[in-house]
Amino acid sequence: MTSDSRGTASTFAQLGTVTKYSFLNYLRARRFLVMVLIVSIINLALTAAVAYTRSAAFLDSTPLGFYGAWWGSFIDISILLTVVFFGGDAISGEFQNKTGYFLAPNPVRRSTLYVGKYLAAFIASTLILVLFLAFTLANGLYYGMGVPTQFAESFLFAWLYLLTALGVTFMFSSLFKTTSISILITVLLFLFVFTVIDELSTILLKIEPWFSITYAEGIIANILTVPFPLHYVAAITSGPGARFSFPTYNATVPEGLEIMAVYLIVCSLLGLLIFERKEFN
Amino acid sequence: MSKTYGSFNALVDLNLKIEGSKCVGFLGPNGAGKTTALKIFTDLIRASEGQALINGEDAHTRKKAALESVGTLIETPEIYPSLTPREALTMIAEIRGVPRAERKKAVEDAVAQVKMEEWLDKRVGKFSKGMKQRIDVASSLLNDPSILLLDEPSTGLDPRGMSEVRTIVKSLKGKNRLIFMSSHILSEVADVCDEVAMIDHGKLLVYDTLANVTAKFSGDVNVVEVGLLNPVDPTFITASISKIPGIVTAEKMDERNIRIKYSGGLDTQASILSDMLKLNVPVLSYRPAASALEDVYLNLIKETL
Numbered sequence: 326m327t328s329d330s331r332g333t334a335s336t337f338a339q340l341g342t343v344t345k346y347s348f349l350n351y352l353r354a355r356r357f358l359v360m361v362l363i364v365s366i367i368n369l370a371l372t373a374a375v376a377y378t379r380s381a382a383f384l385d386s387t388p389l390g391f392y393g394a395w396w397g398s399f400i401d402i403s404i405l406l407t408v409v410f411f412g413g414d415a416i417s418g419e420f421q422n423k424t425g426y427f428l429a430p431n432p433v434r435r436s437t438l439y440v441g442k443y444l445a446a447f448i449a450s451t452l453i454l455v456l457f458l459a460f461t462l463a464n465g466l467y468y469g470m471g472v473p474t475q476f477a478e479s480f481l482f483a484w485l486y487l488l489t490a491l492g493v494t495f496m497f498s499s500l501f502k503t504t505s506i507s508i509l510i511t512v513l514l515f516l517f518v519f520t521v522i523d524e525l526s527t528i529l530l531k532i533e534p535w536f537s538i539t540y541a542e543g544i545i546a547n548i549l550t551v552p553f554p555l556h557y558v559a560a561i562t563s564g565p566g567a568r569f570s571f572p573t574y575n576a577t578v579p580e581g582l583e584i585m586a587v588y589l590i591v592c593s594l595l596g597l598l599i600f601e602r603k604e605f606n
Numbered sequence: 607m608s609k610t611y612g613s614f615n616a617l618v619d620l621n622l623k624i625e626g627s628k629c630v631g632f633l634g635p636n637g638a639g640k641t642t643a644l645k646i647f648t649d650l651i652r653a654s655e656g657q658a659l660i661n662g663e664d665a666h667t668r669k670k671a672a673l674e675s676v677g678t679l680i681e682t683p684e685i686y687p688s689l690t691p692r693e694a695l696t697m698i699a700e701i702r703g704v705p706r707a708e709r710k711k712a713v714e715d716a717v718a719q720v721k722m723e724e725w726l727d728k729r730v731g732k733f734s735k736g737m738k739q740r741i742d743v744a745s746s747l748l749n750d751p752s753i754l755l756l757d758e759p760s761t762g763l764d765p766r767g768m769s770e771v772r773t774i775v776k777s778l779k780g781k782n783r784l785i786f787m788s789s790h791i792l793s794e795v796a797d798v799c800d801e802v803a804m805i806d807h808g809k810l811l812v813y814d815t816l817a818n819v820t821a822k823f824s825g826d827v828n829v830v831e832v833g834l835l836n837p838v839d840p841t842f843i844t845a846s847i848s849k850i851p852g853i854v855t856a857e858k859m860d861e862r863n864i865r866i867k868y869s870g871g872l873d874t875q876a877s878i879l880s881d882m883l884k885l886n887v888p889v890l891s892y893r894p895a896a897s898a899l900e901d902v903y904l905n906l907i908k909e910t911l
Binding site: 606 | 642645648649650651652669670671672673674676678680681682683684685686688689693694697698700701702703729742745755
């Protein structure tokens with residue numbers, strides 16, 4: 326087919342465009358409001374519970390203890406919900422809902438679409454993370470807790486975990502063309518599969534689950550513990566005629582960061598490759 | 607190029623070269639391979655063998671260069687429901703490289719062509735299928751593309767919308783554009799297309815001008831329909847019009863329409879019109895009959911999936 330030709334936008338400009346409009350779509354979608362409500366409800370419930378019970382776990386401890394109990398206990402589930410909401414069907418939806426037919430047959434690389442949507446989901450998810458952060462800080466400051474540097478580190482680890490978990494979610498989303506399946510797989514993976522693998526590896530095989538992302542994200546809460554938990558702890562229980570050993574592994578900070586970085590790189594590349602090769606039919 | 611899914615051959619050695627400024631109708635029954643071919647041209651799927659080239663650029667390996675001056679409408683795309691047509695089309699305009707200063711006007715012009723101005727700032731999620739299809743058509747017109755790949759552009763549109771799409775395609779032909787359009791509507795193809803490619807079971811059956819296709823497969827007999835300003839006497843039709851050189855038969859369809867079968871090509875078609883005007887026949891319209899194309903279609907495509 327031949328005819329005249331004219332220029333098109335640069336890949337960088339196209340990336341900005343896809344990110345901007347995908348983010349706008351996220352912001353206006355009901356799921357963003359639902360996620361804001363969930364995080365608000367979790368934090369308001371915590372606020373009310375701490376105010377009413379004056380729990381020693383929160384108020385009679387150091388600032389690190391307060392932030393560990395508040396942020397460290399609930400941020401991982403919030404991140405999980407966020408990545409499922411914003412990443413679970415991000416790519417599969419382009420196939421099932423046929424929105425991909427509007428964007429893809431244009432002079433734009435598929436990788437640009439993938440990365441643009443990924444960045445949009447990351448920005449939207451970051452807003453939710455910041456909302457959680459704001460609730461935590463507001464309560465901490467209200468109760469006279471200073472902000473320790475470890476809390477800033479914990480926030481950065483959580484942010485990296487969010488980026489990584491989104492990468493994993495996007496990879497699974499690009500594997501399937503049905504949104505419900507890609508969402509279900511993501512939920513099962515983070516809620517059950519990784520957790521079961523962690524437990525089986527530690528308790529039965531007695532090996533460190535260095536290959537698990539949920540093992541790595543332990544550094545988000547552990548950094549708020551002083552001293553930092555030991556890398557390996559063996560709890561020994563003795564009974565009549567029997568002696569049981571229950572090992573516990575805690576990822577060190579460098580190890581946790583490395584695992585997350587590897588997941589981020591591998592899953593992002595795999596997701597991109599799958600989306601590049603996937604056919605709209 | 608070819609495309610296979612397991613043992614199913616969706617496209618078999620499709621070899622089609624289209625160039626110039628014209629409208630080419632791409633016809634075939636359901637499952638014939640029309641959308642498959644268009645999807646390969648837009649890199650929505652990959653050819654199992656061969657290449658789809660646009661302006662010499664491979665649509666898969668050099669997609670950005672290949673599609674830079676191509677407007678596309680494949681199947682019935684959905685738009686992010688929370689966006690307005692203005693936002694969705696601005697997104698496409700930005701991707702297609704419409705300069706910032708021209709973007710607003712380009713979007714508004716495209717929306718005006720599909721008569722959706724009053725919905726420009728309403729969210730797409732509330733639109734009917736036909737309204738979305740109009741916006742999809744508008745998106746294919748952004749950045750004044752020199753090639754348009756349209757997959758059944760009238761799908762989901764009401765009669766007025768279908769007519770408007772035909773008007774848009776005709777106007778694009780006037781602007782020296784190349785339009786490759788699949789359709790099930792033979793009258794639409796007969797009305798707006800200069801050439802026709804027919805495909806069945808993934809194989810190209812014929813590609814030629816509309817007149818040549820109908821002549822070739824109708825025993826060199828073509829059909830034109832003549833619209834009349836005033837009714838003419840039936841005896842005048844049999845005594846005078848049917849005696850014009852080239853005409854095989856001339857028959858009255860109703861008070862204001864005559865159906866003429868003639869032997870020959872475009873030259874004969876033109877000379878018949880000229881002779882009728884000399885006979886003071888009040889010709890209002892004169893065009894190849896869609897039914898002729900239908901006859902060819904039904905003859906060529908004996909079986910459908």
